[in-house]
Each structure stands twice: as structure tokens, then as C-alpha cells.
Amino acid sequence: MAQVKSQTKVLTANRLRNGETVxxxxxxxxxxxxxxxxxxxxxxxxxxxxxxxxxxYAANQVIDVAVIDVAPGSEVKPTHIREVIRATGPTVRTDLNKPVAPPQR
Amino acid sequence: MYIYDQFDHTITRERVAEFSQQVVRRLIGELSEDQFRPLRLMNGLYLQLHAYMLRVAVPYGTLSSKQLHKLADIAKKYDRDYAHFTTRQNLQYNWIKLEQVPDLLAELASVEMHANQTSGNCIRNVTADQFAGVAGDEVEDPRIISEVIRQWSTFHPEFSFLPRKFKFALTGAAKDRAAIQFHDIGIQIVKNDAGEIGYAIYVGGGMGRTPVVAPLIKPFVARSELLSYLEACLRVYNLHGRRDNMYKARIKILVRDLGPAEYARQVEEMWPMTRAAGVDVPASEVARIEAFFVPPVYEKIAEPVASFVAAKAKSSAFARWVETNVHPHKAAGYGAVTISLKPIGGIPGDASSAQMHAIADLADAYSLGEVRVTHVQNVVLPNVKQTDLFAVWQKLGEIGFADGNIGLVTDIIACPGLDYCSLANARSIPVAQKLSTWFGDLDRQHNIGPLQIKISGCINACGHHHAGHIGILGVDKAGVEFYQITLGGAGDEKASIGQLLGPGFAGEDIVGAVDKVVNTYLDLRQSPAETFIEAYRRVGPTPFKESLYGRR
Known part of the structure; x- marks a missing residue:
């Protein structure tokens, strides 16, 4: 996946108490x-x-804060493979992956 | 095995209590991340892409079955039911919650384990030959001095804030199974002309962005003076190692810049001071530690063992597994079994809690309760009677770990890579899986013969790619994963650094490129007895370059 220079961005981090990507x-x-x-x-x-x-970060809610590129369009999708993997989980353990969107409630 | 004394118990318990308090203070905001980060790293806790990762120390790669059962329990209770064995004989959990770390560490401490000094700029977990104590070719069991070093280096106040991390590796045999020359200090146990046991000291090896094969600094240090000599080595580094640039802060840069002879001279100059300080361990204390590693009482078994011979004759698959996965034991009638954590197409070094429990059960039933971890991400049952080997092999088949591929092309080292690691530039595991699948046919593997592929997802080289006969380094090229190939590395007693062949390959092309390298070797080898690394050393890189890039 080629990296695309993007003006569209989102804010991501890991939750302090459990490390989850958020x-x-x-x-x-x-x-x-x-x-x-x-x-x-x-x-x-x-x-x-x-x-x-x-x-x-200063309020001790999250760590490893970053503003990352996402592709323009209706669905928010990271452009860099690192962030694609962060968004879902290891590509080698898809059984442990989370969906990119919340399950239907 | 070494058993904690009251002092070990006390410092471990106190450290768990101390770090538990630090975790609480972090969670309620009394400590900032900047303040907490060095504290959590000293306790082996990293933040990776998806969660915290905890690296548990397995001192010199030795585990009891009880400890392995506990590690499996922890994988189920605190992780996602699996764990990862690393190239430093440690074990990593990938999905750890900070708020649960105090309870996890308390459980580890209950089986004399911890995560101390598995990160940070201190002396890290000491690694050693996985066949320590059972190999017929060793001068002395390296676990004895490894344990002495572990105790000396644990919470050592002078060496808790070194310029960079510091890694020891030991081998008790001339055959190096611990990659000692790629460590900050590598120790080979030797005998001098008088028949006395001592230690050859290699200093300043390492991988990472500046790979170096450690030079021999001192050919013989007597056991009675080892710690004062090592302390002098560390003190010279601590005084003069660079702290201004983390990429130049390892001892390998200091030794390279000073020159090995000048570094050795400065150590000699320092040595009288450390010697006078009384750091050397009394013989009585070494004897106390040595008593924990007295060999078990082995049954007297005459070879050949008829049932073992018959089992090999009956099953060629078993015979092949024995050929690659059973190492000669110093006791007649026994073997040391390497359990391959490299099933074809699997994830190198990963084991589920059920698999870990099963291995621990096998250790109890067949290996006097002992397990070893190898730096090649496999696990060893060191004391198996030859009469039991067939049963062990069959039971390993039930948990998917009966592959007879140790030392062959599918016995691949791979770091966690971009699937987990926040430092990685590219994925390692999927490349290992694809290569394993491609080369999976066992006849083909045996035809290719001994061949070590090692894959790192970034220049930090946790996958030891510099020491791979075929090394693969993942890089990020404008957001796309690319893989460079190096050839000719080796991590044994003939240590060498792999040479880069040329431009990298895209993820979809790397298997084909490695296949071309392997086929080139098969075409040019003088006979099936000439291994890949021997052939490479004879012909050099040119034929391989031409096969990949054409004539230029």
C-alpha cells in the first residue's frame, strides 16, 4: 500500500490504563x-x-499520541500500513483483530 | 536448577511492591508518562502498537516445568492465550493491561520469575547455550557463571544507568550455540595449558545499525577473578561510553573507536581497583551456586538402545526428526530434544497456553522437569531417555510441534515486526510464514541442508538478520514494505556479518528472491555435503547477485 500525502487526519493514541489503541x-x-x-x-x-x-496526554488519559494521515473519502481509513495494523490488529492473528467499525448495536 | 534464597525472594518481592506502587501512582496521575516510562522499562514493560508488552526474563534460558505452567497460566489470564519466545531466551506477552501488571508480577514472583532488567540501559538478562549441562562438548556448565553474573548484575547500582543496554552471553563449549560474539560481552569457558578452567572474554559485539563481531579482549581470566575483570570492563565503558548520541552509545562503538588493544589496556589499568574493592566471589559462594547445577543422576543405559533403533527403522519420519531435533547428550542413552516452535507456515516462537502446558507436562514426564529456551526461538527438553524419544515425538505431534526442521531452511528467526512492534518498519512474521510454506517440503529441506534465515523488521536487528546465512531486513520505502537480503552472516564460533546483496524486494517478491538464492546455491555447491554458508564463503556474493539482479 503506497503512502498517500493526505490533508485528512485523525487523532490516535493508546489508552493509559490498558494500552488499547484509540x-x-x-x-x-x-x-x-x-x-x-x-x-x-x-x-x-x-x-x-x-x-x-x-x-x-497531560491529563493522563492516553499515551503515544499522534495525528495520523487517513485517506480522503466517506470511510475513515489510515494510509500508512503501520496505522492500518494499529487500527485492526496483527495481520498474522486475524482471529484476534477488531473490526474497523463498531459491531451493529 | 538454581533455587532462590531468602535474599532473592526478598528483593524480588520488594521490587514487585515498589513497581506496583509506581503503577498505582501512574494511574492516578501522580507520575507523568515521562517520569513513569524509565520505571516501567526497568520492569520490562513496553508500549507496542496494540497494547503494553511485558518481557519476562528467563535467566540463561532455563525454566522448570512449574515455571512454564505458570507462564502458560499468565498467558491465559492476562494475555490472549499465547506468548512469544524471543531471540534473547526471554518470553513476551503482547496484550498486557497496565492496571493488571502488579497482579501479574506477583504471580511471576511466586515461581521465582520477574521482568527486571529486561529493558533499560542496564545489564540485561544473561543468555547461554541451551544445551548447558547436557552437551558432551562443554568445558563447564555455563549456567554456574551465568548465575554468578545474574546475581552480581541484579540492581547493580553502578551499572543501572549505563550509556546504553548491555548484554552478556556465555558458552561452555568451543561450538558456540549462544552467538557470543554478537553480544556486548561474550564469554567462552576455556581450559588453559595447566588444565585450569577460565574465561575468554570478547567485548564489543552487537547487531543493530552497526553490526560488529566482538574482538577477543582477554584470552584467559581465572574464575577467582572473573567478576572484578567484568566490573573493570563495565567501568571503562560507563566512564567513556558516549551518552550524547544513542546510536553511538553501545560499547561496540567505544571499543571500535579506542581500538580493542587500547580498550583492553584501559581495562587492565582499571582492574587492580575493582580487584581491590573485593567484588570477586569467594570460592565457597561459587561452590554453593554450583551445587544447584550438579547433574541429575542419570540411569546407566547402554547404547545402542534397541527400542530406539527399532523405532527409527520403523518410522523414517521419526528417524528424520531425530536427525535434526535430537542433540547428543553427555549421558549414554539420553538425548536433548529441541522442540521446533516453527511449524510449517506458523509464527516463529509463538506458543499457546495449551501448548506451553503440554510442553511442561512432557518435561515432567520425560525430562526431569526441565525446559530450556533457545535464542533461535525454540524450546528444549534437555534430558530425554532415548527409549522415550518416540513417545515424546508423538505427543509433540498432538500439539503441532513435531516438525523435524531444526537447523534447516524453515527454522527461521523472525522478530515480532510491524505486526506488533512500535519500532518496526516492516512486517517480519508474514515473510517467515511465506518462506516456511514455500520451503515446507521436508525432502527439499533436507536436500538444501543446514541453512539459517533470520528476519528483522527494522535496523535494530532483533531478528538477528546480520547473523543469518540469509538475512532479511524489512525497510519502509515511502510507506511500502521492502526487504533487503544479506548473505554470509553467521552467529556461531565462525561469526560473520552478512553482506547486503543489492536493492530490496517488495513483499510479494521476497520469497521468489530467496528461492533464487537457494537455487543458486544448489546449482553451485560442490556436493550435497557443502553447506550453504560454506559455499557462500567459497564463491562470494557474485553468483547470487547475478541470479537476483542479472549481470551488471
Missing amino acids: YYTPAGTWSLYVTEAKVSTTPEEAEALAKIGADA
Whole structure:
């Protein structure tokens, strides 16, 4: 998968207490699912996401905070393979993977 | 096996209590991540892509069946029902929750285990020959001095904040099964002309972005002076190792920059001071430790063992497994079994809790309760009677670990790579799986003969690619995984660093490229007896380059 220069970005981190990979949502919460992430489309919005991440880090909610590229389009999808793997799980243990979107409730 | 004394119990228990408090303070926000990170690393706790990872120390690769049962229980209770055996004879859990770490560590401590010094800039877990104590070719059981070093280096105040991490490896035999020359300090147990046992000291080896084969610094150090000599080696490094640049902070850079002779001279100059400080262990204490490693009482069994011979004659598959997976034992009528954690197409080094329990049960039933971990990510039952080998092989078949591929092309080392590791640039495990499947036919493996493929997902080289006969290094090329091939590395007593052949290959092309390398070897070898590494050393890289890239 080729890396695409993207203006669309989301905020990700790992939850402090259990290390889970999480994404910042429009509701101001952290979700396990990348498709629920709040997407920024401008440098200003990306900067705002970075600030939210820094605050959450300082508040000891999350660690390893990063604003990452996602592909433009209706479904939020990371562009770099590292983030694709973070979003779902190890490609060699798909039995342990989580879906990119929450199960139907 | 070594059994903790009251002091070991106390410091382990105190460390669990201390780190448990630190975890609590972190969770309630009294400690920031910047403050907590070095503390968790000293306790073997990393953050990886999907969760925390805990690296548990397996000192010199020796485990009791009771400990392995506990490790399996922990995998089920705190992880996702499996664990990963590493190239440093350790065990890693991939899905750990910070809030559960105190309970996990308490469970580990209940079987005399911990995760101390499995990370951080300190002396890491000491590794050793997996056949220690049972190999017929050893001068002395390396676990004795490994345990002395473990005790000396545990929480050593002077060496808890070294410029970088520091790794020891020991071999008791001239045949190096512990890759000692790729360690910060490698120790080979030797005998001098007077018949006295001592230690040859290699310093400044390593892999990573600057691979170095360690030079011999001192050919013979007497047992009575070993620790003061090692302390002098560490002190020179601690004083002069670079702290300004983490990529130049390992002792290999210091030894290279000073030159081995000048480094050795400075150690000699330092040695009287460490000697005078009284760090050397009294003979009585070494004898106390040695008593834990007195060989078990083996049954007197005359060879050949008729039932074993008959079983091999009856089953060629069993005979082949014996050929690759059973190492000669110093006691007649016994063998040391290497259990391959490399089933064809499987994940190198992974074992489920059920598999770990089953191996522990086999150790109890057939191997005097003992298990070893190898740096090649396999597991050893060191004391199996030849009469029991067929039963062990059959039972291993029931858990999917009966592959007879030790030392062959599918006995691949692979680091966790980008599937788990936050440092990785590319995936390692899927490449290992594809290669294993491609070369899976056992006839073909035997035709190819001894061949070590080692795969790392980044330049840190946890997959030992520099020491692979065929090394594969994963790189990130503009967001795409590419794989470079090196040839000619070796991690044994003829240690060498693999040479890069040329530009890397895309993930979908790497198996084909390795296949071309292997076929080139098959075409040019002088006879089936000439191994891959022997052939490479005879002809050099050119024929292999031409097969991959054409004539240039």
C-alpha cells in the first residue's frame, strides 16, 4: 500500500490504563474504532486535534499520541500500513483483530 | 536448577511492591508518562502498537516445568492465550493491561520469575547455550557463571544507568550455540595449558545499525577473578561510553573507536581497583551456586538402545526428526530434544497456553522437569531417555510441534515486526510464514541442508538478520514494505556479518528472491555435503547477485 500525502487526519493514541489503541471522536470521547474518529481536513483543524491530544496526554488519559494521515473519502481509513495494523490488529492473528467499525448495536 | 534464597525472594518481592506502587501512582496521575516510562522499562514493560508488552526474563534460558505452567497460566489470564519466545531466551506477552501488571508480577514472583532488567540501559538478562549441562562438548556448565553474573548484575547500582543496554552471553563449549560474539560481552569457558578452567572474554559485539563481531579482549581470566575483570570492563565503558548520541552509545562503538588493544589496556589499568574493592566471589559462594547445577543422576543405559533403533527403522519420519531435533547428550542413552516452535507456515516462537502446558507436562514426564529456551526461538527438553524419544515425538505431534526442521531452511528467526512492534518498519512474521510454506517440503529441506534465515523488521536487528546465512531486513520505502537480503552472516564460533546483496524486494517478491538464492546455491555447491554458508564463503556474493539482479 503506497503512502498517500493526505490533508485528512485523525487523532490516535493508546489508552493509559490498558494500552488499547484509540481514536478521538467528534463527541470528545476515545473510541476503539478508527471509523468513529473525528477527521480534520485543514492544517488548523489538525493543529486543534494535536492540542486535544497533548491535553489528554497531560491529563493522563492516553499515551503515544499522534495525528495520523487517513485517506480522503466517506470511510475513515489510515494510509500508512503501520496505522492500518494499529487500527485492526496483527495481520498474522486475524482471529484476534477488531473490526474497523463498531459491531451493529 | 538454581533455587532462590531468602535474599532473592526478598528483593524480588520488594521490587514487585515498589513497581506496583509506581503503577498505582501512574494511574492516578501522580507520575507523568515521562517520569513513569524509565520505571516501567526497568520492569520490562513496553508500549507496542496494540497494547503494553511485558518481557519476562528467563535467566540463561532455563525454566522448570512449574515455571512454564505458570507462564502458560499468565498467558491465559492476562494475555490472549499465547506468548512469544524471543531471540534473547526471554518470553513476551503482547496484550498486557497496565492496571493488571502488579497482579501479574506477583504471580511471576511466586515461581521465582520477574521482568527486571529486561529493558533499560542496564545489564540485561544473561543468555547461554541451551544445551548447558547436557552437551558432551562443554568445558563447564555455563549456567554456574551465568548465575554468578545474574546475581552480581541484579540492581547493580553502578551499572543501572549505563550509556546504553548491555548484554552478556556465555558458552561452555568451543561450538558456540549462544552467538557470543554478537553480544556486548561474550564469554567462552576455556581450559588453559595447566588444565585450569577460565574465561575468554570478547567485548564489543552487537547487531543493530552497526553490526560488529566482538574482538577477543582477554584470552584467559581465572574464575577467582572473573567478576572484578567484568566490573573493570563495565567501568571503562560507563566512564567513556558516549551518552550524547544513542546510536553511538553501545560499547561496540567505544571499543571500535579506542581500538580493542587500547580498550583492553584501559581495562587492565582499571582492574587492580575493582580487584581491590573485593567484588570477586569467594570460592565457597561459587561452590554453593554450583551445587544447584550438579547433574541429575542419570540411569546407566547402554547404547545402542534397541527400542530406539527399532523405532527409527520403523518410522523414517521419526528417524528424520531425530536427525535434526535430537542433540547428543553427555549421558549414554539420553538425548536433548529441541522442540521446533516453527511449524510449517506458523509464527516463529509463538506458543499457546495449551501448548506451553503440554510442553511442561512432557518435561515432567520425560525430562526431569526441565525446559530450556533457545535464542533461535525454540524450546528444549534437555534430558530425554532415548527409549522415550518416540513417545515424546508423538505427543509433540498432538500439539503441532513435531516438525523435524531444526537447523534447516524453515527454522527461521523472525522478530515480532510491524505486526506488533512500535519500532518496526516492516512486517517480519508474514515473510517467515511465506518462506516456511514455500520451503515446507521436508525432502527439499533436507536436500538444501543446514541453512539459517533470520528476519528483522527494522535496523535494530532483533531478528538477528546480520547473523543469518540469509538475512532479511524489512525497510519502509515511502510507506511500502521492502526487504533487503544479506548473505554470509553467521552467529556461531565462525561469526560473520552478512553482506547486503543489492536493492530490496517488495513483499510479494521476497520469497521468489530467496528461492533464487537457494537455487543458486544448489546449482553451485560442490556436493550435497557443502553447506550453504560454506559455499557462500567459497564463491562470494557474485553468483547470487547475478541470479537476483542479472549481470551488471
